[in-house]
Structure formats: structure tokens, C-alpha cells
Amino acid sequence: MALDKALPLGEPQQSPLRSLAIAVWRRPALGASALLAGPMGWLVLIYLAALATLFISAFWSVNDFTGEIVHSWTLDNFRQLVESSVYPHIALRTIGIAFAVTLTDIVLAFPLAYFMARIARPKLRAALFAMVLLPLWSSYLARVYAWRLILSHDGVLNWFLLELGLPRAHIGYTNWAMWIVFSYIWLPFMVMPIYAAIERIPGSFLEASQDLGGRGLRTLRKVILPLAMPGVIAGSIFTFSLTLGDYITPVLVGGPGSNFIGNVVFSNVGIANNIPFAAAFATVPLVVMAIYLFIARRLGAFEMM
């Protein structure tokens, strides 16, 4: 109907809209590029240019006296990063906790995702879906603060332990607290891709494995795990990169000695006004993620996306 209005019969040649439509119809590439111009422009200008600016400014320095940026090339920022005992330590802590969180989430998410995809009936599956996704409806900050209340000295956890006659747990404001909170917060991002991967495995594969004498564990190891692996890798990209780039959770639930790369970047931009140094340190997670994605690609994580 709308088409009828836009293209009144009788004078089809005069309508510029129509000639445009014909042009796009004849040359599909034209239509595709018009469609992509916006997002591509955004990607190149805003995203890649910002990354390039970040990388370039990592080679600048700051005038100590006035706090202004000196636009001459220097490797001092990188030298400082490598030579100091502090920054490699912080980088390793960040990467280490990101790995620990990723592993924990795989261990927690796999059985849950398997149950949802293969065993649960539709109603239960819908309920489980809602429960996995429900936390995402509330603010990230609210969830981290909730954990702070749970883990604090007079918090829910210790109240519970004392009621049971057990001694207090001193988990609040430690790296353990960060590990727990990160694992909790990013769990849905692991459950979803694994669920999608397991759901895709044809039931006949499992039957075939059993027909050939593969018991439960063997089927899991030889059939399910390899086929679900792309989902695990995809999920791990989320949990790993999200943990790697976070700086709020360390501030809120971390204790002394729990700074992340993000915290150092934040304090250099905010407090010391040393943007070049912050940029130099910010390239570390970039490089780590690039390596991670390269390995993930090798393992076939992108084939299912």
C-alpha cells in the first residue's frame, strides 16, 4: 500500500525515488555500501581513530611543571612500565584473575548449560533462562555493592557462619572477594554461548556414540566437549575481556594490593594527569586480547558466531 502511494501509477519515470530503487536493484553493491556507510564510518572514525590516538599518545610525555603534553616521541613510558617492579605485577594480577574467573565460569556454566539444553523440559528451561538473565536487569553497581554487604565483617556470610557456630570468614576486601564477584557477574556471558553450542549438537551424534559403545563420560569427552568448545571459547572471550578491562570491582570489593590495569590507567588520567603513561599501560590489555583472540580463532571460536 505504501508502495502504491510512493509510486503513483501513470508517471513512473519521473519519480526520483523509483529511479533510485531501480539503481539499487541493478547494482546490489550500491545498496550494501549505502547500508554499511554509517556503521563503517563509525567504526573507522570513532573506534579505530580512538585506538590510534591512544597508541600514538603512548609515545608522548607530560611536562612535570605545567602538566601539559609534550608532543615529541619517547619510549620512556614503556621503559618505565617494564623496569618498574610494580606495573608488571599489576598486569600479571589482572591477567591471572581474568584467567581464574574464566576457568571458574566454564566449570560453573557447562553443567548448567548442558542441563538447560539437553535435560530440562521447556518450562523449566524458560525458568532457568530467566534466572540466568535476571541479574543483568539490575545495575552492575548494585550487584557489586550487594556482594560487599554479603562479604563484609558483619555481613550476611559471617552472620550465617556465626549462627552455625563457625568462625568468621575474612573474605571481604581481598583478591578472593574479587574472584567471587567477577565470577558471579560474568557468569551469564558464559552460560549463553555454551548453551547455544550444546543445543546445536544433533541428538543423533550422541546416539551414535552410545551405539558404538561410548559410555557417558567418553561421549562427553569425545563428542560433546569438542563440539561445544567453540561456545566455551566464545564465552571465555567475554569473561576474560570483561574482567581484564574492569576497574570498578577492584575499587569496591578489592583490598589493599588489588589494583587492576584499569585502576592504574584511571589514576594516571585523573590524578596524575599523565595521559601518555595511561595510554602506554592501556596497550597491555590490547595486546593480551589480540593474542587471546588469535588463539581463539585458531580453536574455531568464530565459526559459530
Place this chain on the structure above:
Amino acid sequence: MTRTHRSRLWLSSASLGLFMLSSSGIAAPVAPHYPSSIGKGEGQLNIIAWEGYAQPEWVKPFEKETGCRVNAKYAGSSDEMVALMRQGGGSQYDLVSASGDASLRLIYGGIVQPVNVKLIPDYENFLPELQSPPNNTINGIHYGISYEWGPNVLLYNTDKVSPEPTSWAAIYSEQYKGRITVPDNPIQIADAALYLMAHKPELGIKDPYELTRKQLDAAVALLKKQRPLIKKYWALASDEIELFKNGDVVIGAAWPYQTNALKAAGTPVADTVPEEGATGWSDTWMLSAKAKHPNCAYKWMRYASTPMVQAQQAIYFGETPANKKACSVMNKLEPGSCQKYHLDAPASYFDKIKFWKTPRKQCSDGRNNCTSISQWQQAWQSVMQ
């Protein structure tokens, strides 16, 4: 020079000159160009302030009286204030309520301009120490009007800590291990330096904000020894309030604001300025070098210096006015508050407080062997790990 030039050419040709290129001139304190009188208001005033510094109680009457509509942007830290004042070439905001650890950065960065104190009648009534304090006055030129001040106090839980602590040693000793909190802020190094001033005179620290490399290293060593004793370094005042409320900590460095909030919530706490003295803040209204609404800004500085506003502000935030005449107004608003916030205290109380200053490479005696804020930042990072 050529390298700089080429890098700029490259940047602009790649259309990446997104930021920082405006800073072509060499920054230095701005020379005075005083107005001789306050002209007609421009109808607008854009300010950056601490939360609670632009409350409707005193902003509304100002808007009515002057016709200057106040747009206040709250900043969470001194560093955010400096960043916001730099933003947009420096003309976006007219005024900032800068604390002492930001003010020198603003002055030497050429971001703020000198203020004619003759246009502020209440300036005469200020505490003598706050008429030309080193955090806003350089070579007799005033880069702003002092506003309010207060000490960083030692806060403790009265149920768990007794007798009343009299020394900062309480947060450096094993006694309260794992139940101590201090701010996550490089300026905390000054607190350690203040402690060393009293307990290790051989280091020769005269000013906790002017540390040589050796003195800075000593302060950092003390802070590193303190680190295993700390439960948490707090980033926001609300963090510390929660730590005390939940029993995670029993003693720590704080602002009087936290004491008031915790007392109001029924937590048994008290605070004290220990025998070594304390660090403290002293805020200044500073005028942007490129202020678009200078007349409204002067009107605000004049208004904010009056006893009424100074008293309201002090009671609202839990701090002390610069204007001595605010004392009687404070007592009218809340009996005993003038004494509570030490506005009537002798000069010796004021001398116990070492007010925040931006650490700079150049010491005040002109020598160049002090450590700068970015060195402090890195030192603090090595403490925090």
C-alpha cells in the same frame, strides 16, 4: 621542534587531531588584568564545585538577587576538577571550588586568573591565615578567594578503640592490624610525611608537601610497612562510612563529614586531631582565565564570602568558614557550632593543620630538588601495588 611539527602535520592530515592540540602556548600563571568594579551580570554562571557546595538554600537567593542563573557541576575529586577546568579550552566553566592540592596546578597551568580582592568586601573579615595562603596566593597575587577549610582527622570506633588515640601512630602500628582504613589518594603521602616530621626529625622534613627524593622514599617506606595493616584504602567518603558501619574497620584517616554521618547513623565514633597535627583542606573559589561570565563570577565570590553563606555551608558540610564573622551566624543556625568547627579557636589550632598543596618540583625556597605530583602518584602506585 621539527619532530613536534611533523607529528602535528601527520596528525592533522590523518584528521586525528582530536585533543590536546589546543595547548600550543607555554603555560604559566596568568598576569593580572583586574576589573575596577563589578559590572552588570551576564545572566549565567557555570561553576564546578564539591558536592554540597551549591545547595539551593544559598544558590536560590543569589539567583534572585543578581539574576545570574547558576549551573553547578559537581566533581568527585581535585583531579576531576582540574580536568574539567582544562576541558574545552578552559572557557566552559567560570568558577571552581579548588582545594589546595588542585589550586597550584590550576595557577601554573595558566587555567585561572588573578582576582581583585578589593571587590570582595568580606575579604577583610577573613582569618589572617586565609587572606594570602600559599595555596592560592603567589608573590602577593591572589588567584582566588578562600572559602572553607577543615582538618583530615583520625576517626575511631569508641567501643573498640580505647583509650582515645592521641597519635597517628595508631594507624602505623600492629595494634589494629587489619582494621585500619586510609584514603586511596597520593596526597596521603603527606600524612606519612607529617608523621615522620614528628617522629624522625633527622630526615629534615619541613613541609609535608615539599619532599626531596630521599624524604619521599622514607614516607613511601613507612606507607609500605603500613599496607599489610590496612583493611581497605577508601576511595569515596561513603566507602569509609560503610566500613565503619559494618565493623570492617575500627580506626582510620577521615574527614569530619564522615564523623557526622556515622554519628547520625548511630555508630559509636569520635574523631581527633592527634598531637602531630593533621593535614587538611582549604578551598578557594578560582576564576577561569577564559571565564565567559566574569561579573556573575565576582558577584558569586562576593556573595559566598558573606557570613550567612559561609555559616550555612560550614554547617551543611561539616567544615570551617574563612570569614570570622560567620561565627555568630553559625551559633544562631546551630547552637555551639562555631566552637564545634573551631572557628573561634586560637591561631595555634590553625597552625596544627598543614593544608593540602600540590607537590611540585620546585620547592618554595626556589631549589629544584623537590618531588612533583606525578612522582607522588607513581610512589603511591608502588605502595598500592
